[in-house]
Amino acid sequence: MVDGKCWVATDTGPLGTVVAISSIESQAGREGLPSGKFLNAVLLKHSAPGKFKSAALQQLVYESHGIFRRAQLQQKQAGLEIGDILSLSLEYRSVIRSALLSVDESDEDTCSLLSSWELIWSLMETVFFKPSSSSIVVDLIAWARICLVKTDYIDEISSCLLPSKIRRLDKEIFWKQVIKDDALKKLSEIIDQFDVSAFCDMDSEGDLSRLRQNLRGLVESGLFEKGSEAFKIAMLLMGHLPTFKAISSFSSHWFEILPLYAFLYRPNAQLEELPGLAKECAGLLSSKEEIEIDTIVGAVCSLDALLAVQQIARFNQDWWLAAHLSDLLRKVNSDLMNAYGIDARQHLLMEYGTQLFEEPGMWSIGFDYLLECGAEGEERLALLISNFQVDNEAVALKLISRCSVEGYGDLVGDIERSLSLRFLLTGQWSTALIWGMRTEDSKLLETISNRILAQCSSEDIAKMSILEGLNEIILVSPSLVFLHKYYHYKKLFVSGQKKAAALCLVSDELCLTFH
Numbered sequence: 001m002v003d004g005k006c007w008v009a010t011d012t013g014p015l016g017t018v019v020a021i022s023s024i025e026s027q028a029g030r031e032g033l034p035s036g037k038f039l040n041a042v043l044l045k046h047s048a049p050g051k052f053k054s055a056a057l058q059q060l061v062y063e064s065h066g067i068f069r070r071a072q073l074q075q076k077q078a079g080l081e082i083g084d085i086l087s088l089s090l091e092y093r094s095v096i097r098s099a100l101l102s103v104d105e106s107d108e109d110t111c112s113l114l115s116s117w118e119l120i121w122s123l124m125e126t127v128f129f130k131p132s133s134s135s136i137v138v139d140l141i142a143w144a145r146i147c148l149v150k151t152d153y154i155d156e157i158s159s160c161l162l163p164s165k166i167r168r169l170d171k172e173i174f175w176k177q178v179i180k181d182d183a184l185k186k187l188s189e190i191i192d193q194f195d196v197s198a199f200c201d202m203d204s205e206g207d208l209s210r211l212r213q214n215l216r217g218l219v220e221s222g223l224f225e226k227g228s229e230a231f232k233i234a235m236l237l238m239g240h241l242p243t244f245k246a247i248s249s250f251s252s253h254w255f256e257i258l259p260l261y262a263f264l265y266r267p268n269a270q271l272e273e274l275p276g277l278a279k280e281c282a283g284l285l286s287s288k289e290e291i292e293i294d295t296i297v298g299a300v301c302s303l304d305a306l307l308a309v310q311q312i313a314r315f316n317q318d319w320w321l322a323a324h325l326s327d328l329l330r331k332v333n334s335d336l337m338n339a340y341g342i343d344a345r346q347h348l349l350m351e352y353g354t355q356l357f358e359e360p361g362m363w364s365i366g367f368d369y370l371l372e373c374g375a376e377g378e379e380r381l382a383l384l385i386s387n388f389q390v391d392n393e394a395v396a397l398k399l400i401s402r403c404s405v406e407g408y409g410d411l412v413g414d415i416e417r418s419l420s421l422r423f424l425l426t427g428q429w430s431t432a433l434i435w436g437m438r439t440e441d442s443k444l445l446e447t448i449s450n451r452i453l454a455q456c457s458s459e460d461i462a463k464m465s466i467l468e469g470l471n472e473i474i475l476v477s478p479s480l481v482f483l484h485k486y487y488h489y490k491k492l493f494v495s496g497q498k499k500a501a502a503l504c505l506v507s508d509e510l511c512l513t514f515h
Contacts, residue, residue, distance in 0.1 A: 006039070006340045021340050039340075051318040052359055054110045060099040061356065064324060065365045067091050071327070072372060080331050082131055089129045092324055093121050116293055117321050119147040120312065123300050124325055127274070128332060136271045137262040144259040183223050183230040190214045191237075208267055212238050239264050245284055254282040255297045275302050305329050305336040309344060323352035323369070346373050350380055357384050363395075367402060378408075386414045390422070393431075413439050424448055429456055430466045442477050449479035453486075462490035 009020045025036040052058050071088050074080060080088075100114040126139045194211045215234045218224060224231040235243040244264065248257045261281045262269055269277055278301035282294075290298075292315040299308040309329065313322040326345040330337045337344040350373045356366030370377040370384075385403070390396045396419050403411045420435035421444075429452050436448045452461065461467075467487035470480075492500045 008340070008342070051355065052362065054107060056099040056103045056110055056114065059102060060095060060320065061362065061365060063095045063098070064092060064320070065368065067095065068324065068327065069368060071331070075331060082332065085328055085331055086125070086129050089125045089328055093118065093125065096121060120296055120300070120321065121325070122146050123297060124308065127271070127300055127303065128305055128329060132271070135268050136274050137259070137267055137269055140259040140262050148256055148259070183225070183228065186218060186223060187230050187234060190218065237264070248284050251285065253294055254285040255294065257281060257284070278302070306339055306344060309337070309348070313348060319348060319352035319355055323348040346376065349373055350377055353377070354380060354384065363388070363399070364402065371406065381408070382411055385411045388415070388418070390415065390419050393419070413441070417441065417444060420444060420448065424451055429460070430464050433464070433466055445477035446479050449477055449483045453479065453483060458490055461487055462494065
């Protein structure tokens with residue numbers, strides 16, 4: 001139950017964890033349980049292992065981890081202002097771009113994933129992190145310049161051209177060819193008079209109206225042939241909606257035309273008008289099926305930060321994007337990531353940290369994210385460590401050191417015990433015994449010693465130098481005492497000291513069961 005107002009129920013299955021939320025209308029329902037109305041249920045999918053096999057994604061994980069740790073430290077020491085949060089957002093976005101530039105061209109899936117992340121992050125930054133007193137249209141134009149300038153058509157055309165022609169394909173040559181047409185030349189001159197940069201800086205109020213007046217004069221003069229490209233461009237910039245709809249039909253996603261739509265029809269729109277703008281724009285392409293990226297961008301444009309993060313998490317099972325966005329959003333306003341008393345940031349950081357803990361070589365990074373999740377994070381860490389598949393002793397020692405530093409001494413024994421049993425199963429007797437002695441667990445040492453006595457040859461026991469200098473630790477296990485004595489017996493017997501060897505096996509220190 002949360003705050004006495006809602007009831008939260010969870011259940012875990014093969015696909016993930018189902019969380020159901022209901023409102024409480026009566027505290028005394030059937031069988032004494034609260035009764036109420038069902039609100040919502042979501043499936044939190046289990047993260048699939050091996051999500052970060054790509055070198056570019058690994059680079060992203062390592063570099064963003066440094067930014068994340070610095071953000072937490074800065075918040076604890078001095079707090080974070082909106083300007084600080086924007087700077088952190090820019091750093092994260094720079095990391096995404098850096099990873100994207102490092103992707104091999106043949107890895108289309110990773111390239112597509114990182115491109116979508118950059119697009120989403122940039123828009124989230126525009127809407128939630130960037131303080132702006134100007135029109136939202138200015139910010140949308142800036143977003144389009146970053147994320148919407150590349151089209152598939154460029155790649156398709158370039159692949160059909162010879163290298164010599166590609167070198168000649170630049171803006172200057174292109175426009176020289178275009179303006180050989182008198183109509184296009186005149187159109188180009190008028191468009192050049194409109195300073196987009198000045199418009200974005202809010203220094204040229206009225207320029208858009210003058211541009212449209214000049215274009216209207218050209219159209220009415222009959223210079224443009226009706227239906228020509230010049231005519232279409234002029235009509236588009238004049239705000240002719242049928243022309244805009246016709247051109248929009250060539251777009252793959254409704255949000256690709258959003259900046260242009262806002263510029264042409266709502267040039268002075270403010271941030272609070274963005275949901276309506278997005279709805280109008282999406283309606284123009286309603287005939288096209290909406291896919292994941294459309295849904296996510298729509299959620300961002302709704303100005304509902306929690307909904308946006310939920311949609312991102314729903315369609316991205318690697319958790320990186322949702323986890324880091326939720327962390328910054330909560331630093332902007334702690335209420336943005338809360339719903340029915342549940343902190344979405346904590347859940348997402350836990351899922352991301354868990355995923356990293358299970359990724360080869362990334363457990364130490366996952367450790368840091370889980371540490372930021374309070375008591376629940378500590379419980380998850382304990383569970384993960386107890387089931388952690390340690391690959392080698394070096395990793396085990398690092399994990400033990402980290403647990404000791406962070407105050408999880410009770411988990412150290414679990415790691416040592418797990419490693420000892422693993423070496424025991426693979427017949428690495430001395431190593432199993434070394435790790436078993438670290439635990440000082442008498443039952444475990446008894447198990448190890450009995451297994452060695454039952455399965456290890458006397459010659460191999462004689463080679464186990466670990467048994468040479470045992471101290472009082474041997475007293476916790478009768479079988480270990482016998483193993484210790486038997487080791488010395490073999491060494492003395494081989495060296496010809498048979499009487500001394502015999503005394504080892506009739507020592508009073510031995511349990512009677514070994515006599």
